Amino acid sequence: MRNLHTLSLAQIPENRLGLDDIPGSEEKELVGNFLSQFSQLSSLQHLSLNGISLARRHMKLLLRNLKTPLESFSITHCRLFQSHLKHLSRCERLHQLKHLDMCGVPLSCLRMKPLRVLLEKVANTLETLGFQGCGIKDSQLSVLLPALSQCSQLTKVDFYFNDFSVNVLRDLLRHTANFTKMTTEQYPIPLECYDEFGYFSRESVVQLCRELMDTLRAMRQPKDMSFAAVLCGSCLKRRVYDLEARVCPCLQ
Template sequence: MKICAFPVEIIRDVLDIFKPHYIEELELFTNQVLSFLRHFAPCLGHMRNLPKFHLHHIYLNSDRVVNTLADREKNSASKFLAQFSKLNCLQHLSMNWIYLSTDHVKQFCRYLKTPLESLSITHSHLSQSLLKHLSGCQSLRQLKYLNLNDIVLSTSHPTGLQLLLKNVADFLRTPELQHCNPEDSHISFLLPALSQCFQLTRVNFYDNNFSMAVLKDLLHCKVNLNKLTVEFYTAPVE
């Protein structure tokens, strides 16, 4: 089911016909933001057999509102995120153009109960603190696929991403870090964690500006990863 900014009343009428517990893949795209999510939350909570969930253009950052609106929007976001505790079959989650505060990431990690196989967060801003909270999420420890394409890494220290890679090293098969604009120092900092991901079969570092020296170090750190068969890099400027 794909939902694109319909009034909640219509969605509820549709879900009276197509029962929520039968839905196996949901794509949610709305610019009505928290007022929509507050009313949609109970519908999401009934999708107990949902393994695939895609969210697009969802704004959950309540810092932009003031006074009583702030409390209302904060409660709406919390009510929506709380439904993740009921998604007992969730394995694949993608979030594109999503805006999250630190509190929202904490709630997400607390409510997420099932081990995810794949996580995709793209075209979004992940600060150092957000990455650290994600790295501590127990439900992400068995990730096989991690997509962080178009996440700008050059503006923060890569400690959070390093911790996340370390924590998923036993299961991770495919990291996607395309167009993240990391500094050479960021990549050098991640090399020890990447070298311990022995299950890797594919890596994607395309559309990043590496120096020749860092690219050599990146290639060298993976010489013992025997399952790795596909690699994508941009040719260095040199």
């Protein structure tokens, strides 16, 4: 498989890699042997780990065995530890990424400095960035903003379903003022739109999202920009406010 360019591993829970009913010591050895085979994939450019649970030492082993710079790296819908982020930021094979996707990875309790370091490393090459559904908070995004502002090659960002206030969203847009290549921008509806029970009104969404769009339009013209909340329980459609001021029909 030396000519393999793309590898996708999906839905392998609890570090078992499909190995059932074997002693823990044997499993650790087999997992280590499996991950060591990455060193043979000398043409690998695209790696996707979806729903994969890797122990701290196994993440380090996987990254250490990468032999070529990756063009795209997707690690989604899984739990990461602080040490995982540290290993990601230090892996030289990830420092030329064009595409980074971490959607569905809970990040609310983790420190963002390693991710900031990784974004700084890929600032000259990164084209798409996915942080959908990560639960990132204002303070965490503020840590990332200086690095994000350097990623001028970005064409798409996805921040849907995170916890940002209108002020921090405004700061985020200002940090992307010079991103002339941006074609698709996806942001969460500001926290100020919600009441204490998690409900929001159409009026709040329209007002605040329009203000944010006006903030960006004063700096550059967005091509495809939208703000979204969770799926509507009535129509099962995503509540969206975009450039055409469309919202979920249930909020009409």
